Structure formats: C-alpha cells, structure tokens
Amino acid sequence: MTLHLVLGGTRSGKSARAEQLAARSGFPVAYVATGSAFDEEMSERIAAHRERRPDSWRTVETTDIDAALRDLPGDTCVLIDDLDSWITDQMGQGWLWTDAILARLDENQRAAWKRILAAAEAWRDIAKSRPGPVIVAAGQPGGGLIPTAAASRRWLDLHGEVVQVLSESADECELVVAGRALPLPAMERTEAPERFPEHRLREHGDTQVPEGAVDLAVNVLEGPPQWLADRLSEAAKDLAAYPDQRTARAAAAARHGRQPSECLLLNGAAEGFWLLAQELRPKHAVCVHPTFTEGEAALRAAGVPVTRIFRESGQWTFDPADVPDEADFVLLTRPDNPTGALDPVATVERLCRPGRTVVVDEAFADFLPDGTGMAARVDLPGLVAVRSLTKLWGIAGLRVGYLLADAATVARLDAARQPWPVSSLALEAIQTCASAEDERAERVRGVARDREALLEALADIPGLRTWPAAANFVLIRTDEADLRERLLADGLALRRGDTFPGLDRHHLRIAVRDGSTTDRLRTALTRHLKGAT
Incomplete structure (x- = not known):
C-alpha cells in the first residue's frame, strides 16, 4: 500500500x-x-x-x-x-x-x-x-x-x-x-518512469479498502441487478454439464456485428492481456500511461520489452506519433482508467498498421452512451478490443469478459488455453447481458447523473482539481500528499494514484457512488482542504 x-x-x-x-x-x-x-x-x-x-x-x-x-x-x-x-x-x-x-x-x-x-x-x-x-x-x-x-x-x-x-x-x-x-x-516519478517498481503494477483498488471503510476505490457498480441475479440463480440449478460456449460466444459477437470466430470469451478481461502477452510474445511493446497496469504486468511477466509513453497531464491526451515505428504491440485504455479520458477514434486509427497489434482495453466502454467503442471495427489491421462485463453489471466476482479480433488471432489464442476456461454461470451472464441494451442504457444514465453530481460537489473546493470522465470514476489532484490517509481516518477509501505510472500521491481516483456518499465525501474533503465550516 x-x-x-x-x-x-x-x-x-x-x-x-x-x-x-x-x-x-x-x-x-x-x-x-x-x-x-x-x-x-x-x-x-x-x-x-x-x-x-x-x-x-x-x-x-x-x-x-x-x-x-x-x-x-x-x-x-x-x-x-x-x-x-x-x-x-x-x-x-x-x-x-x-x-x-x-x-x-x-x-x-x-x-x-x-x-x-x-x-x-x-x-x-x-x-x-x-x-x-x-x-x-x-x-x-x-x-x-x-x-x-x-x-x-x-x-x-x-x-x-x-x-x-x-x-x-x-x-x-x-x-x-x-x-x-x-x-x-517527493521524488517526481513522471520524470523517471523507469523507476516505477514493477511489483506495483499488480496492485489494484480491491487491496486498498480497509474493513469497514466506504469503498470509493473499486470502480464496479453495485450488483448484480435483480433480473440478472435471478437468471444466474436459475442457471445454477443445472451445473452438471460441462460449459458450452457456442451460444454465449455468438451473442457477444453479434452484439458488435462480428462473427463468432472473431470473439474469444474470457475468464475476466484481465485474462486477455495475459493470453496476448504469452502467446504473441511481441518484440517491442508500448503501454500508454497512466492506465490499468495489469496489461503491462502481463507483458513483463512474459519477458517482453516495454516502453512507456505518457499522456499530457493537462488534458490526458497523447500523440500517436510518440509511439516508436518499430513497436509491434501497443496497449491503451479507452475510456482510460484512471484519468477518464476518451481518446478520439482517429487516435486509435493512426496506431493501427499491418504487423502491429493494437490492444484497446474497453473495460469501461459499456459506460459510453452507445456502448460500442472500437469492438465493431473490422477494417483496422491488428486491432484487438478487450471487453469486461464486470464493471457495469456488478459481477466482478464472476470474472466475465471477452475480446474481439481477427479470426486468426482468436484461433491462436484459443488454442493456447485449457479446456472449458469459462464457467457456465459466466456464459449465462455473457448471453444475458449481451441482449440487455435497454437495461445497460438505463444503468449508464444513472451513472452519468451521479458522476455529474460528484463533479459538481467537488467543483468549488479550493485546492482540488478534477477532470471530465467518460466512465464511473473521477480523477482528482490536490497539493496534499497525505489526503488519502486523512480520508481513511474518516472511513472513506479512495484509490491511490501513485500505483499508476505517471501519477503520484497527489492524485486520487474516486468511484462514482450515490448522492449520500458524495455528500459525505464532499464534507470530508472540504474539512481537510479548506478547514472546518
């Protein structure tokens, strides 16, 4: 920690x-x-x-x-x-x-x-x-x-x-x-990103919430919704048969206008990063930071040389021209975690070229108004979109995700796996959620309302900077390096920024929660940053 x-x-x-x-x-x-x-x-x-x-x-x-x-x-x-x-x-x-x-x-x-x-x-x-x-x-x-x-x-x-x-x-x-x-x-890590300890790439928000604290670190919505829980409960009555992926795979692919052969179901989206790293073994990988770090951890575990490029801290943008021409593997997150930035489609298009794999982590793409992201693009060479169902639907414990890529890449990754890698309950969740567009859109509208309320609540607190976000979290920065520890004393656990390359202890990520939680957070932040009112 x-x-x-x-x-x-x-x-x-x-x-x-x-x-x-x-x-x-x-x-x-x-x-x-x-x-x-x-x-x-x-x-x-x-x-x-x-x-x-x-x-x-x-x-x-x-x-x-x-x-x-x-x-x-x-x-x-x-x-x-x-x-x-x-x-x-x-x-x-x-x-x-x-x-x-x-x-x-x-x-x-x-x-x-x-x-x-x-x-x-x-x-x-x-x-x-x-x-x-x-x-x-x-x-x-x-x-x-x-x-x-x-x-x-x-x-x-x-x-x-x-x-x-x-x-x-x-x-x-x-x-x-x-x-x-x-x-x-403090030592400025953004000036020497190579000093960022590799073991911290494996640290995530679920390890940063002490027992009894309000969880503002894990960006997973409360769930599952009752109708999904009922479907899973019904499916749990018949677990004797081995999992059959065909129906769920077809449903996930069809959601993005793709063929089943272009879709690989995953035991959680993170499995996709490890499969790609272990099977493709790129010669020169580039990771765009700050971002979810499990992708880089998987690359380094596979012995892949990794170069980091960093988003500009003002707008959290980056120039595709900064990616070396010799890079045969590029990883970025869209919408980005933890900054909340949404890279223009043109940025991804400029990265794609024959001979290069471009992996877009779309774990939070379901929070976009149309929920599509880049997953439907079949015209971009080497594009791999990794999707997660756990964030929006509140089923992180079920480990549910999938990736979309050209059929040859999907077949290569699939051949490297053990039999029956995705459980029957996870398959049921994929099939059910793939056709639940109305429910998805309603959930997204609720998150958008709560996110705007959070940003509004933080807007007039002196010494606190926020950025717009396209997902269910907001990044903040203050001059106080120990703000997280002070908030922990108030029973509020925020996500540490210094476990993301390119950020430091002055940055914190806040998961979007309900109005009462936002009010409690605002009161605590005001007290610590402005003084008692």
Missing part, C-alpha cells in the same frame, strides 16, 4: 510521530521492535516506547524484518522501530564491526555490505507490495564531525545508504525536528 519513512535525531520525537501515523492509519497495528536492551539506559528507553503503545497493538520483537513483513496479516499497518538497531545487527552478522581506528573493508566485508543493502531493498519491496501501510522510523545521524573510529564511520555510511534505499521508493518521507514533522519533497 504505502511506505512512510520517518527520520529524526535522538529525542527528536520521530518514534512518537511514527506511532501517531500508525494510529491514524485505520488499520490494526503491528509494532516491529528491532532494538534490544544492552544496558540499563536502553532498557528504560524500550520500556517508555512500550508503555506508549495501545493495548490493541501487536508487538513483534525481531531483527528479521523480511520475515515479519511476510508473516504479518496483509491488512495490518506495520510500524518498524527502529532501523538503526537493524543496521547494527546486520553489521554484526557481516563481521563489519572493528576496534581498529583505521580499517579498510576487505573483500568479504564489501560483499557483506552489498548483502545488507540488498536485504534492505528486498524487505522494502515486500513492504511496498503489502495491502496495509508500512511505517519505518530511522535515526538521522551524521550531522556532526566525522568520527575517528572505523566502526563508527562504517555504521554512519551504511546507515546513510540504507536510508537512501528506503527513501528511493518511499511514498512519503518526513524529518522530525523538535517534535515537528517536516515533509521532504
């Missing part, structure tokens, strides 16, 4: 600040204590820290941070206090301590040094992949004279390098002085 680094000198208040952040996180808290009492004074310090912790907090005393992060429940806020003791322990394991005044590192010690940095990077990445936040409290030594003893110099140097390893990927970094937290400037 988030990695928060809190730095400070001795008695600066850094530990108290870290504990305050943990208490405000809205998650159960696990306190990982890495220090040990090697004298009476240190025992008193540890006892004072222990007395401050609420009884509900779990304490884990260990220097094996890697194991603690792996073993603790994912929906836990982990507070690691303190980094200094972990470095001290690691130096002991690497035989880096010495009584000599002058002592250069030998070959084994240099190797140990590198192992310690690699270990810090490893547990840092585990921390970043956890659903719950991780807070690390660390000292800020080295402000005085350089010590004369080799051991002290080694500890200071190693401490500085480990802190840089953590800060490199930290979502938030603070320096605590005299009990006051000073936020340090």
Whole structure:
C-alpha cells in the first residue's frame, strides 16, 4: 500500500510521530521492535516506547524484518522501530564491526555490505507490495564531525545508504525536528518512469479498502441487478454439464456485428492481456500511461520489452506519433482508467498498421452512451478490443469478459488455453447481458447523473482539481500528499494514484457512488482542504 519513512535525531520525537501515523492509519497495528536492551539506559528507553503503545497493538520483537513483513496479516499497518538497531545487527552478522581506528573493508566485508543493502531493498519491496501501510522510523545521524573510529564511520555510511534505499521508493518521507514533522519533497516519478517498481503494477483498488471503510476505490457498480441475479440463480440449478460456449460466444459477437470466430470469451478481461502477452510474445511493446497496469504486468511477466509513453497531464491526451515505428504491440485504455479520458477514434486509427497489434482495453466502454467503442471495427489491421462485463453489471466476482479480433488471432489464442476456461454461470451472464441494451442504457444514465453530481460537489473546493470522465470514476489532484490517509481516518477509501505510472500521491481516483456518499465525501474533503465550516 504505502511506505512512510520517518527520520529524526535522538529525542527528536520521530518514534512518537511514527506511532501517531500508525494510529491514524485505520488499520490494526503491528509494532516491529528491532532494538534490544544492552544496558540499563536502553532498557528504560524500550520500556517508555512500550508503555506508549495501545493495548490493541501487536508487538513483534525481531531483527528479521523480511520475515515479519511476510508473516504479518496483509491488512495490518506495520510500524518498524527502529532501523538503526537493524543496521547494527546486520553489521554484526557481516563481521563489519572493528576496534581498529583505521580499517579498510576487505573483500568479504564489501560483499557483506552489498548483502545488507540488498536485504534492505528486498524487505522494502515486500513492504511496498503489502495491502496495509508500512511505517519505518530511522535515526538521522551524521550531522556532526566525522568520527575517528572505523566502526563508527562504517555504521554512519551504511546507515546513510540504507536510508537512501528506503527513501528511493518511499511514498512519503518526513524529518522530525523538535517534535515537528517536516515533509521532504517527493521524488517526481513522471520524470523517471523507469523507476516505477514493477511489483506495483499488480496492485489494484480491491487491496486498498480497509474493513469497514466506504469503498470509493473499486470502480464496479453495485450488483448484480435483480433480473440478472435471478437468471444466474436459475442457471445454477443445472451445473452438471460441462460449459458450452457456442451460444454465449455468438451473442457477444453479434452484439458488435462480428462473427463468432472473431470473439474469444474470457475468464475476466484481465485474462486477455495475459493470453496476448504469452502467446504473441511481441518484440517491442508500448503501454500508454497512466492506465490499468495489469496489461503491462502481463507483458513483463512474459519477458517482453516495454516502453512507456505518457499522456499530457493537462488534458490526458497523447500523440500517436510518440509511439516508436518499430513497436509491434501497443496497449491503451479507452475510456482510460484512471484519468477518464476518451481518446478520439482517429487516435486509435493512426496506431493501427499491418504487423502491429493494437490492444484497446474497453473495460469501461459499456459506460459510453452507445456502448460500442472500437469492438465493431473490422477494417483496422491488428486491432484487438478487450471487453469486461464486470464493471457495469456488478459481477466482478464472476470474472466475465471477452475480446474481439481477427479470426486468426482468436484461433491462436484459443488454442493456447485449457479446456472449458469459462464457467457456465459466466456464459449465462455473457448471453444475458449481451441482449440487455435497454437495461445497460438505463444503468449508464444513472451513472452519468451521479458522476455529474460528484463533479459538481467537488467543483468549488479550493485546492482540488478534477477532470471530465467518460466512465464511473473521477480523477482528482490536490497539493496534499497525505489526503488519502486523512480520508481513511474518516472511513472513506479512495484509490491511490501513485500505483499508476505517471501519477503520484497527489492524485486520487474516486468511484462514482450515490448522492449520500458524495455528500459525505464532499464534507470530508472540504474539512481537510479548506478547514472546518
């Protein structure tokens, strides 16, 4: 979820600040204590820290941070206090301590040094992949004279390098002085997109909603509607037969004026990205960001080289000319997630050419007034449209989607799959929803009304920027990097922006909900951004 680094000198208040952040996180808290009492004074310090912790907090005393992060429940806020003791322990394991005044590192010690940095990077990445936040409290030594003893110099140097390893990927970094937290400037990921950690491509909104919070992170409508639930319930009475795709496949294809041979039913739209990556194995893929990241994750998992190009933040547009001519695979989302932008049809047309596969993720195309998108276009070479039924109809748990492409591509992808890849209930949903145009249109009109109400509610809040959207979510930006955490304390869970390449912690995505939820959100945002009214 988030990695928060809190730095400070001795008695600066850094530990108290870290504990305050943990208490405000809205998650159960696990306190990982890495220090040990090697004298009476240190025992008193540890006892004072222990007395401050609420009884509900779990304490884990260990220097094996890697194991603690792996073993603790994912929906836990982990507070690691303190980094200094972990470095001290690691130096002991690497035989880096010495009584000599002058002592250069030998070959084994240099190797140990590198192992310690690699270990810090490893547990840092585990921390970043956890659903719950991780807070690390660390000292800020080295402000005085350089010590004369080799051991002290080694500890200071190693401490500085480990802190840089953590800060490199930290979502938030603070320096605590005299009990006051000073936020340090964030690293601008849009200037160095290649630094975006690959493991974060697999983080989605469903991991960002703590128990009991109002879900504004997952952009799936409430569902299924009763008439669809009734059809699925009826279909569930006869599950003895193996799934037969023919009727559902024909219905999905016909919805877009296509032949069944041009339609591949999917176990959720995301399966399409993985099938395309594993089977086509492009030589040079391009992903247009910010966008739904599962497509790039699938490409990288298949060993495909990926180039990222970025939409301009003002209008969230991009120029097809920015895509390298040698790219044989291009992935974009239309309407785009998370920006809500709707690329002109002409933009997609300019990308298509013989010898190139252009994948248009149309997971939210059903929210367009006519619901068609690009899926009906048979005249564009290499075009693949990936569709999802889960968002509009509220059936994400059923995993329902399909893709449309030329018959040869569909046959190639189909041949790479296991038998019966889509369940009978999913087939029933595809067949039913494909013919439910009136119901789809009514649902879309309701979303449009609620979306406009949301945008209107946000319009006059100072310091908050919004963009028009063509789907069931709205992207916002503020100057406050910790707004999501503050809203979590109010029981409102918004989608993090910094898990999308090209965005940062100042961006949040809001799922469109009903009027009462919008009113509650507006009240909270006004309080945090404007002050109590």
